[in-house]
Amino acid sequence: MSPASSSAARRTGVALAASGAILFSAKAILAKLQYRYGVDSLQVLALRMAFSLPLFAALGVREHGRARARGALPTRRDWGLIVVLGVLGYYLSSLLDFWGLEYVPVSLERLILFLNPTIVLLIGLFAFKRRVAAREWTALAVSYAGVVLVMVENLRVEGDHVLLGSALVLGAAVSYALYLAMSGELIKRLGSLQLVAWAMIVSTAAVLIHYLIARPPSALFGLPWQVYALAAANAVFCTFLPVTFTMAAVGRLGAGTAAQFSVIGPVSLVFLGAWVLGEKITAIQLVGTAVVLGGVWLLSRPGANSVPLPASATDKTSG
Template sequence: MSPQRHTHLDALAMALMMGLCALWGLNQVAAKVANAGISPVLQAGLRSAGSVLLLLVWCRFRGVRLFDADGSLAAGLAAGAMFSAEFALIYWGLEFTPASRAVVFLYTAPFVVALCLHWLVPAERLNRMQSLGLIAAFGGILLAFGDNLSLPDGRQMIGDAMLLAAAVMWGGTTVLIRTSRLSSVRPSKTLFYQLGVSALVLPPASLLLGETGIIGQPSTLVWVSLAGQIVVVAFASYLTWFWLISRYPATRLSAFSFLTPLFGMMFGAWLLGERITWGLGGAMALVAAGIWLVNRK
C-alpha cells in the first residue's frame, strides 16, 4: 500500500528537516574527527556496513520483509550505486579542491532535484517565486563560502568537476527514489539498498584511491565519532529522510538542505575552533528566506 502523499510540508516535516540538517552539519565535524584515524572513503564504507547491520536488526524486530520481490530491485541497486559514487566523488574531489570551495559546487544538488522533477512529476513543479527562493537559498551558500571562489587552476577544475558530478549523483538519487518503485516501498528497504551497495563498493574504492585505511592506532574519540555516524546519521537520520521523501514533495524538502553547511560551519567553530566567515548571518537570512519562498502556500 502506497503511503499518503502531502502537497505541502506541514509542521512535522519542517521540524524534522531542521533537525536532520543540524545532524548532517554536526556529522561534518564528526567525519573530520574520525579522519584522524580512518581514511574518508573507508570511513564512509565502514559507516554503511555498521548501519546496514543495525538496519537488519531493526527490520527483524519490526517484522519488515526486506527480501520480498516487489519490483524495486533494479531501482534500488541503481540508487545504491549512485549513493556510493556520490561519496567516492566527494572524497576524491577534496584531494584537488578545498572543502570550503567544494561546498558551493556540491550544493547545486537541489537544483538537479528541482529541474528533473519539474519535468517528471507535475505535482513537484515550482512557480517563479519558488524558483527565486531556491536561488536565494543558494545565494546564502555563496555568501558564506564564496570568499574561497576564484578562477580555478588545473587541479581545482578537476576537483570542481568531481563535486559537480557528486551533486548530480546526490540529486539524481532523490529523483530516482521519488519517481520509481522505491517511492512506494518501505523507507527501510530504500535505505537497505543504499547502505548495502555502498558497504560493498566503498571499501574497495578506498583501496583504488590509494587511501591509507586505518591510520596508526585510532583514538577512542575516533571510534566514538564513527559509532555516532553509524547509529545517528546513516541509520536514524537517513531512515527519517527516506520516510519524508515518500510522503512530502522532494523539491520542497531539498530546499532545507542549504542549511546543512551553515550548521556545519557553526558546529565547526564551536567544537573545533574553526573560522566563521563574515557572511554567516546574511547567509542564514538568505537561506531562511529561500526556504520560506519555496514552501509558502
C-alpha cells in the first residue's frame, strides 16, 4: 500500500474503532433498563440476538456474493474456526457480560471490559511469544490496580455481589480478547464483514439453543413493550453497527490498536450510569477510572500493539 492509502486506512480505522467503542458501551445502559421490567440476562441476550439476526443474515448474504466474486469463500477449516469464534467471541462473551450486569454497575462493567488491551497483550505474550517491554508491564500493573481500586469501592457501596459480577465480566473480557486475537488470520483471508456476519449468526444460534434448553419459548412473549423496544435498539445500535465497525477497524489497525479505543467506553459510562440509571459516583471511583485509563494509555504508545495484523489485511477489508 502507498503511504497515502495506508494513512487513509488508519484514519478510517480510528473513526470506526471509536464509534464502535461508544455504541458497544451503551448496551450496558439498555440492558440495565430492561432489567427494571423483570427480565433476566438470558432473556435480554436472546432478544438482542434475535432482533439482530436479520441484519447479520442480510450482511452475510451480501458478503457471500462478494466473496464468491473474488474467490474468497470460506473453506471447511474456515467454517470450523468461524464456529469457534462465534461461540467464543459473541455467545460466551455476551452471556457472561449480561449476567455480570445483574450484579455490578455499568461503570465497573465497562472498566473491566476496558482491560481488553492488556488481555490481548498477555495473549500475545503466551500464545505468540511476543516480547513485553518493562513499560508495558508497568502499564499492566497500573491498569489492574485501578480496577481493583474501583472494585473495592463498589464493594463498599454496592455489596458483596460485586465480586461475582466482576468475575463474570472479567470472563467476558477474556473471551472477547481471545476472539480479537484469533480472528486476524480469517480477517486477512475472508475480510472482516464476511467473518463477523457468519460469526454473529453462529452466536445467535448458540444463544437461542441455550435459551430453548433452559427456558420455555413462551417466556419471550407477553413482555412489556419497553423490553422489546430496548432490545431492538440494542440489536441495531449496540450490536450490529458496533460489531461491524470494530471488525472493520481490526482489519485496518490490528487487534491491539483497535482494542485500545475502548478507552471511550468507561469514561462515558461513569457519567451515563449516574445520569440515566442513578448510579452513585464517588471520588475513589473517578480516581480508579483515571488510573486504568492511564495504564491503557501507556499501552497505546508506539510499539505497544500486541497482536498486529499484517498490513496486507487492509487490502481485503477496505471494500
